Amino acid sequence: MKKFTIQVMATIVGILSLIGISVIGLILLGIIIPSLFSGVEDNSVLEITLNKPVLESPSEKSISIFSLEDKTNLYLNDILNLIKHAKTDEKIKGISLKLTNPDVGYSEISDIRQALLDFKESKKFVYAYSNDCSQKAYYLASVSDSLFLNPNAIVELTGLSTEIMFFKNLGEKYGIDFDVVRHGKYKSAVEPYLRNNLSEENRLQLTELLGNLWTKISTDIAVSRKVSTQDINISTDSLFGFISNLSLKHKLVDKLLNESEYDQIIKNKLGISKDKKINRITLSKYKENLNLDLNTKNKIAILYAVGEIYTGKGDDAVYSKTFIKQIKEIKEDENIKAVVLRINSPGGSANASAEILYELEQLKKEKPLIVSFGDVAASGGYYIAMAGDKIYAQENTITGSIGVLGMIPNVKKLINNIGITTDYVTTNTNSLYYSPTQGMTAGMKDVMTQGIEITYKKFVGVVMNNRKMTFEQVDNLGQGRVWSGKQALDRRLVDEIGTFNDAIVFAAEKAKLEKYNTISYPIEKNFLESFFNKMESNDDDDIQSSYVEKVLKKDLGKDNYQLYQKIKNMNKNTGILYLMPFELSIK
Structure with missing residues (x-):
């Protein structure tokens, strides 16, 4: 028996050694082989x-x-x-x-x-x-x-187009209802669950938004091709x-x-x-073949806020705990002299957005914080930008969406349809203020409505303070409406139309840096680092599911993955949200 145990252990050690050698070999090949063919040739x-x-x-x-x-x-x-x-x-x-x-x-x-x-x-x-x-x-x-x-x-x-998907009939067919409270006549993120088509307000803002974006694109093309925008539009329409x-x-x-x-x-x-x-x-x-790092310790951190905003931990979107940890790391790094917050987010959880904003404001007390908008910086994405010293947007950025909504699902009809009923006993009027099988009580709906109004006023107050506007001015630009970057500049919602690089250059000027390197947050991880990070994560983290999500994204393709996400995230997009009024895919 002893001899057998020794043989088994020796076999295991041999297998592990072989795996270790193979991994090291792959890494060395990845380093050595490219170096044999390195160098930029003349001409x-x-x-x-x-x-x-x-x-x-x-x-x-x-x-x-x-x-x-x-x-x-x-x-x-x-x-x-x-x-x-x-x-x-x-x-x-x-x-x-x-x-x-x-x-x-x-x-x-x-x-x-x-x-x-x-x-x-x-x-x-x-x-x-x-x-x-x-x-x-x-x-x-x-x-x-x-x-x-x-x-x-x-x-x-x-030309540009966008198609909005609606789930009302799906919900009715299977018995899924949504209790919805919102502030803002343009706050139409819940429309896909309540309607079969666009509201007039939503159609208006989408028409104006796409028209504004197309004006930028067609003008750029016309200038480069040395023709008129009218010629480009005729070619487009024909x-x-x-x-x-x-x-x-x-x-x-x-x-x-x-x-x-x-x-x-x-x-x-x-x-x-x-x-x-x-x-x-x-x-x-x-x-x-290039080493773009300069001989200096001075750094500008680029902090990426990409994807929807959620509470908790995770790395495939903006998760409050993970993001705040990155903010604190940047704050404590003495070599980081300025920060560019790069936002490409439609918003999400109001609580998570508020937590992130607070930490960004603490960071700004220590270091210059410049904001750069990508394709989308709306609702919660716009809210966290209010910590910035200066906000850059592209003309075709989608931003704004200053508004709040709350959405709570219930499946009472669904379980009734398959022969299941529930009953309950309570001690007080709102002991069971919400149940997935009963929905919200009238008292809870009233409290949620008050919460939406309070949260909206906080949102407006934050924008008032950063953009130096009155409540009435922000409210008129708010109501959940989205704007292009050009429209936002005209309405003082951003400071300047500029590129990503413009924001980095301004951050360097603000920090009085002539030589600097950039460092990105989150820090890029390879497979092994991501794997061990996943293994160490807690049961309530989203890091493990993040790995699965990335595999699904690769296998399903972009369009199918977006549909999958829309259905899957119905359970995440509940409670009070700073969320863009629609998931906009412009083609």
């Missing part, structure tokens, strides 16, 4: 494809065992810094955009467009080629000196982009040619012969 072209999603924060990163030493994830700030560096890199002679359907928001595209416009001041070329061109791809590619299209390709220039010859005729593109012909144009530009290869370098490879 190179930086090629930008955006075939992978452009991430804002490490919290959006897909996790797998193959990401032990995965350096291919590109964040928006990486892309902006790499383009900026390429401008003065003598080895980089130009940029080639090969875009199809980039997974990125319109405000992020505006940031990248601006970086490319700045790059063009170096007199280096920016060319674009597409085998099929989505509207987002075209918006970015239109900034190029010359835009080439495959003769059989289309330019999907259609779908000229879907027929390549019409794309050429109406100046949407410069030339129709095959990719090999495009490559020859670049070779001519570089002054190399037909038989020579183009020295192409991707953004990921360029990042690996």
